[in-house]
Amino acid sequence: MRRQRALRALCRDTLRGLDLDLPLDVSQLCGRYGERRGRPIRLIAHPLPAGMPNGVWLAAEDADYFFYQANTSKLHQDQIVIHEFGHLIAGHQMLGEVHASALSAPSDDDSDAALRRTCYSDEREWEAEMLASMILSWAAEARDTVGSTPENADLRGIQRVLGGHKGWL
Numbered sequence: 001m002r003r004q005r006a007l008r009a010l011c012r013d014t015l016r017g018l019d020l021d022l023p024l025d026v027s028q029l030c031g032r033y034g035e036r037r038g039r040p041i042r043l044i045a046h047p048l049p050a051g052m053p054n055g056v057w058l059a060a061e062d063a064d065y066f067f068y069q070a071n072t073s074k075l076h077q078d079q080i081v082i083h084e085f086g087h088l089i090a091g092h093q094m095l096g097e098v099h100a101s102a103l104s105a106p107s108d109d110d111s112d113a114a115l116r117r118t119c120y121s122d123e124r125e126w127e128a129e130m131l132a133s134m135i136l137s138w139a140a141e142a143r144d145t146v147g148s149t150p151e152n153a154d155l156r157g158i159q160r161v162l163g164g165h166k167g168w169l
Helices: 004-015 026-037 074-090 108-117 122-146 153-161
Strands: 041-046 055-059 064-069
Touching: 004 074, 004 122, 026 041, 026 074, 041 074, 055 074, 064 074, 074 122
Parallel strands: 041 064
Antiparallel strands: 055 064
């Protein structure tokens, strides 16, 4: 298991250069990270059944898919998506890629595989939750002290140079 210091470094290295706005937008986070690595992250709200996790990350041939609970608050949905993002950046994928066709009409075998993907060890869950907490804490602190990111690119640059994001990358 990685220590908090190593997770913080992983988080900073992952977010560095993404030019994320304040307040944090999880769609922007996933979109920009997907662009950087050349593999999109698709966010799909879905009413996940009771007894299943609130979020599932599936790697398909064409993209990574984060399914998250549709029947909850926006704040909770953001936490779920960022938790799945934590699994992705920590390299927690357990099984090989699924075929994209399985996402539109999953068979029983595909459903079983998806459920097995969610059975991470406690260490992996802890890492993903720590990464999500770090991202959300940094974003909240920056939002509370800075507010929002200026629309003007020059002002954005000045804000960053002057440390106006309070550690937000």
